[in-house]
Amino acid sequence: MRAPGDLRADARRNRELIIQTARTVFAEQGPSATMDEIARHAQVGAGTLYRHFPDRDALFHAVLTDALERMIALAETTRKQEGLAWDALSRFVEGCAGLRLDLLISVAGSQATQVATTPEIGEGRARLLKILDQIVSAAHDEGTLRHDVGAGDVMGAVSLLIRGLPTLPTDLSAELKNRALRLVLAGMRTDPAPIPPPVPAMTANDLIRRLSTTGPAKPAT
Amino acid sequence: MRAPGDLRADARRNRELIIQTARTVFAEQGPSATMDEIARHAQVGAGTLYRHFPDRDALFHAVLTDALERMIALAETTRKQEGLAWDALSRFVEGCAGLRLDLLISVAGSQATQVATTPEIGEGRARLLKILDQIVSAAHDEGTLRHDVGAGDVMGAVSLLIRGLPTLPTDLSAELKNRALRLVLAGMRTDPAPIPPPVPAMTANDLIRRLSTTGPAKPAT
DNA sequence: CAATAATCGGAGAAAATTTCTCCGGTTTTC
DNA sequence: GAAAACCGGAGAAATTTTCTCCGATTATTG
Numbered sequence: 001m002r003a004p005g006d007l008r009a010d011a012r013r014n015r016e017l018i019i020q021t022a023r024t025v026f027a028e029q030g031p032s033a034t035m036d037e038i039a040r041h042a043q044v045g046a047g048t049l050y051r052h053f054p055d056r057d058a059l060f061h062a063v064l065t066d067a068l069e070r071m072i073a074l075a076e077t078t079r080k081q082e083g084l085a086w087d088a089l090s091r092f093v094e095g096c097a098g099l100r101l102d103l104l105i106s107v108a109g110s111q112a113t114q115v116a117t118t119p120e121i122g123e124g125r126a127r128l129l130k131i132l133d134q135i136v137s138a139a140h141d142e143g144t145l146r147h148d149v150g151a152g153d154v155m156g157a158v159s160l161l162i163r164g165l166p167t168l169p170t171d172l173s174a175e176l177k178n179r180a181l182r183l184v185l186a187g188m189r190t191d192p193a194p195i196p197p198p199v200p201a202m203t204a205n206d207l208i209r210r211l212s213t214t215g216p217a218k219p220a221t
Numbered sequence: 222m223r224a225p226g227d228l229r230a231d232a233r234r235n236r237e238l239i240i241q242t243a244r245t246v247f248a249e250q251g252p253s254a255t256m257d258e259i260a261r262h263a264q265v266g267a268g269t270l271y272r273h274f275p276d277r278d279a280l281f282h283a284v285l286t287d288a289l290e291r292m293i294a295l296a297e298t299t300r301k302q303e304g305l306a307w308d309a310l311s312r313f314v315e316g317c318a319g320l321r322l323d324l325l326i327s328v329a330g331s332q333a334t335q336v337a338t339t340p341e342i343g344e345g346r347a348r349l350l351k352i353l354d355q356i357v358s359a360a361h362d363e364g365t366l367r368h369d370v371g372a373g374d375v376m377g378a379v380s381l382l383i384r385g386l387p388t389l390p391t392d393l394s395a396e397l398k399n400r401a402l403r404l405v406l407a408g409m410r411t412d413p414a415p416i417p418p419p420v421p422a423m424t425a426n427d428l429i430r431r432l433s434t435t436g437p438a439k440p441a442t
Numbered sequence: 443c444a445a446t447a448a449t450c451g452g453a454g455a456a457a458a459t460t461t462c463t464c465c466g467g468t469t470t471t472c
Numbered sequence: 473g474a475a476a477a478c479c480g481g482a483g484a485a486a487t488t489t490t491c492t493c494c495g496a497t498t499a500t501t502g
Contacts, residue, residue, distance in 0.1 A: 008448060008499060030250075031388065034489060045451030050491060122433075129425035136425075149404070150422030156397035157404060161381050167252065176377035180405065183370070183378060187408030201371030204350035204357075212343075229470060229477060255460060266480030271462060 015052050018042050022063045028166040031060060061118065068124035070099060075131040085138035086145060089154070090185050092135065096158045097181055129155065149188045157184045172210045176202070236273050239263050243284045249387040252281060282339065289345035291320060296352040306359035307366060310375065311406050313356070317379045318402055350376065370409045378405045393431045397423070 007015065021042035025033045035056060039049040053059035074095045075088075082088040132151040139145035161180050164173040179202060228236065242263035246254045256277060260270040274280035295316045296309075303309040353372040360366035382401050385394040400423060 010499065011449060014450085035491085036489065039451095046491070047452070047493085048450055051449080055491090125432075126429060129429060133425040146407075148420050148422050150427065151425035152397075152423030152428035153400050153404070155425075155428060156386075156423065157401040159386055160384075160398065160401050163381075163384075165377075165380055176373075177381065179374050180378040180381050183374070183408035184401065184404045185408065186367075187404035187406065199369050201369050202373030202377065204354040204372035204376075206371065207373035207376060208347060208350060211346075231469065232478060235479080256462085257460065260480095267462070268464085268481070269479055272478080276461090 011052075014042075014044060014048055018044060018049060018052055018059070019063055019066050022059055023067055026060065026063060027163055031056075035059075061121070064121055065124065068121065068128060071096065072124065072128050072131065074099070075128060075135065079131065079135055084144065085135055085142050086189075088135050089139055089145065089188075092132070093154065093158055093181060093185060097162055097177065143190060146188055146190050154188075169210065232273075235265060235269055239265060239270060239273060239280070240284055240287050243280055244288055247281065247284060248384055252277075256280075282342070285342055286345065289342065289349060292317065293345065293349050293352065295320070296349060296356065300352065300356055305365065306356050306363050307410075309356050310360055310366065310409075313353070314375065314379055314402060314406060318383055318398065364411060367409055367411050375409075390431065 018038070022033075022038045025038050025041055029037070035049055036046055038059070039046050042049070049059075053062060075092050078088040078091040078095070079085075082091060129151055132154060136145060136149070136151045136154065140147055161177055161184065164177045166173065168176070179199070182199075239259070243254075243259045246259050246262055250258070256270055257267055259280070260267050263270070270280075274283060296313050299309040299312040299316070300306075303312060350372055353375060357366060357370070357372045357375065361368055382398055382405065385398045387394065389397070400420070403420075
């Protein structure tokens, strides 16, 4: 017998799937992405989406909460696991990119939706920024992070870059995003990065060539 | 007597106003921003908008062409005026931010709209990237720009950052964008930047405080 | 393995949004 | 100061989005 409030296995799976999918869709399209679009991306019927989340705000809130939890977990993990604060910081930033933990942190601060002003969300955000602040301070003390770079700068840069360029082919968008992220990290160091990774440059021709291939994945009409 | 095709003074003014406004709206909301929204931002009636541009594609094309021209002009100017290629590069990047010459360059390469595949646009883009490539090469030779950073990286970073975070209060969005831009530029240097500008860091508390104020400017309902 | 209960998917009506025209009023030009 | 060109925005038509309903499907229990 399942306790009330427990979901059936497939229901729980779907709920999770929807949240994860919605995060990337919200991240790319902003908080007004349509419900049907999210359902389509998650390959789930509209009914399923609405059963789990009565309206956009409910979904948005769930996504926000989930994303915050993940980011907090990520920040705490890296802080504990890495000896050097700098490594914790860069792993956090890269982790955010990998998980597509997105601009949500900033959307959460705006009046874009009612839900975003929830005390719960504000609290989570404050908690995250506090941890990030500790990492940043440690990196300052350590001498690896520029002193004119704060936790707000880190969050800001992540929020800006993480979205990618949804109108571009997916892989190109991802690559440009990662390269820009690397540059930001390099720019945050006091010294030239110890191992400037010898990735070849993306030249004008590289870009042009890859722009002329197919566009972003479009849902079937 | 005006030649046919010449517009009356007020018409020309409005046309220009619409293009400039549409650029920032497209940049923030993507190529599917609604016509009415653009009209509202430009403080112009819908009729006026449609008289000048029969449909979204026409407007989008005009915006794209205009943006390309400005970017090309900007690139050429900085290249001529600045002795150091690095200075030309950073002035170009900052100029793009200031003019909100935006992700359009990348949208132009996708299949987001039919119009984006126009030969005219592709040609302009290639021209811009060629100039940028020259600046980048010069900066490489000069020893100021990392060799693993190409013109594609510069364009990519600009496109990613320039959009800002439209869901945030305008001034906060602008500041975060500018700070991130500076970090990217710093990250592109071979050496630590000669004058690491002593702007105070944006701390976690700074960010939280400014997130709790009013959201982005919303049009009157 | 069957019975049962919960969940799924998607068609489609209702609501909301967007497009785009039309015309009375205003501004520019000669 | 008259004529031609342009402006603005109300609102009908078209499109998009929301959200419900129910037959089909899938998980769970004994």
